[in-house]
Amino acid sequence: MIADFEYFAPKTVKEALSLLSRYREGAKIIAGGQSMLVIMKQGLFAPEYLIDIKGISALDYIKYDKGKGLRIGALTIHRAIEKSPVIQKHFGVLSEMERNLATIQTRNWGTIGGNLCHGDPAGDPAPVLIALNSKLKLASSVGERIIDMEEFSKDYLEVDLQTGEMLTEIQVPILPAHTGTAYEKLMVMKGDMGIVGAAVSITLRPGDGVCENARIALGSAASVPLRAQKTEKQLIGKVINDTLLAEASEVASTEADPPSDVHGSTEYRREMVKVFVKRVARLALERAKAA
Amino acid sequence: MKSEMFDLKFTVNGKPYELKVKPNTLLVDILRKDLKLTGTKIGCLTSACGACTVNIDGKAVRSCSVLAPQVNNREVTTIEGVADGDKLHPIQEAMVEHGAIECGFCTPGMVMSAKALLAENPNPTREEVREAIQGNLCADEGYVKYIEAIEIAAEKMQGGQ
Numbered sequence: 001m002i003a004d005f006e007y008f009a010p011k012t013v014k015e016a017l018s019l020l021s022r023y024r025e026g027a028k029i030i031a032g033g034q035s036m037l038v039i040m041k042q043g044l045f046a047p048e049y050l051i052d053i054k055g056i057s058a059l060d061y062i063k064y065d066k067g068k069g070l071r072i073g074a075l076t077i078h079r080a081i082e083k084s085p086v087i088q089k090h091f092g093v094l095s096e097m098e099r100n101l102a103t104i105q106t107r108n109w110g111t112i113g114g115n116l117c118h119g120d121p122a123g124d125p126a127p128v129l130i131a132l133n134s135k136l137k138l139a140s141s142v143g144e145r146i147i148d149m150e151e152f153s154k155d156y157l158e159v160d161l162q163t164g165e166m167l168t169e170i171q172v173p174i175l176p177a178h179t180g181t182a183y184e185k186l187m188v189m190k191g192d193m194g195i196v197g198a199a200v201s202i203t204l205r206p207g208d209g210v211c212e213n214a215r216i217a218l219g220s221a222a223s224v225p226l227r228a229q230k231t232e233k234q235l236i237g238k239v240i241n242d243t244l245l246a247e248a249s250e251v252a253s254t255e256a257d258p259p260s261d262v263h264g265s266t267e268y269r270r271e272m273v274k275v276f277v278k279r280v281a282r283l284a285l286e287r288a289k290a291a
Numbered sequence: 292m293k294s295e296m297f298d299l300k301f302t303v304n305g306k307p308y309e310l311k312v313k314p315n316t317l318l319v320d321i322l323r324k325d326l327k328l329t330g331t332k333i334g335c336l337t338s339a340c341g342a343c344t345v346n347i348d349g350k351a352v353r354s355c356s357v358l359a360p361q362v363n364n365r366e367v368t369t370i371e372g373v374a375d376g377d378k379l380h381p382i383q384e385a386m387v388e389h390g391a392i393e394c395g396f397c398t399p400g401m402v403m404s405a406k407a408l409l410a411e412n413p414n415p416t417r418e419e420v421r422e423a424i425q426g427n428l429c430a431d432e433g434y435v436k437y438i439e440a441i442e443i444a445a446e447k448m449q450g451g452q
Contacts, residue, residue, distance in 0.1 A: 002315040002317070007315075009360060030358070033358060038337060050314070052358070099422075103426025104422065104423060105341060105353045105426045106353070106356075108347075109347070109353075
């Protein structure tokens, strides 16, 4: 079933990085393994050296600072993010997203970092983190670098991790005042991978209600979690109403480049992108008005 | 490619074990094949059905989706560890009495999800009960009885304290 591998369970980031630099391309990190074990069981993926970082407790944390924002350790389980009072209070959209990420069993073992590094364009956290303008901290034995979440995904199941590098932290900045955020996805069953998903963040100018800034990211709408910048431009600088949202959602459906598979054809997904961009942007707008 | 054996130390149903395991072994296989605890079922092996749900450190997790070395130094509870000798756990009792069990294949997983729920949240809403067993598929469509049985158990457990 699962091909043989040599197994390591480092207890610190330093140990993990030293193993990564020793085994280079042959090494693969496993965290909760909730996505990776599936493809290993199918025989689609057979690493030579498996570095199990699930036991590195130093990467399991949620820290909030009203200046610096939110910092989530890469090995924080989904369930902890869902249930975190500080996340529910300041970044409710993250907690909402987690509630529909697979099932409780998966959320009890799977980690946010593992999810992001798996690089599935249907994954839930990436679009939300892109809409929140998040950054990722990547570490290697030669140092650290910080990149924008939206730059991390390169192609289907491919992310910008260089040989010897691992994800250690997710950084979410404080939301500007008068900002509303939302995320929803099309599911057949609750907890399914989204057939399409949309995450939207809208910032309004107080007084006249003009959209000062918008960030929109789509899931399952391309080979990577897609930031829909052309769609954002439709909204920025204008007062958002249903007509404008309808126009913007048309742009989103052409900006998307969705796959065609057993869950939905490209055409169907384009239509659903329209529906979800409209629906989610409307919700984010309501929340921005109430903020 | 040879894989060295991993020295796995863990607790199952309160009993400590030390085993040599191949690191590519799944937890469910250790439980069923090595420890002969066959109450934990394998439905799909693809993390879809929830029949293999156990509790790891008190949380519901799918034992087909965890590598055995990952439970090193952790506490695993399986369906065999839920009853107190011959005395069924209130969750099991409620499921039997309420007729929640049809073919029974998904029942161990349902019990383990319910047990983790009630440990964390002794007085769940119906929505929370539904959410807790959302990852446990029942091919007999027996969800309503299961939900009601878990609510009955929650009430009993509250009353008993």
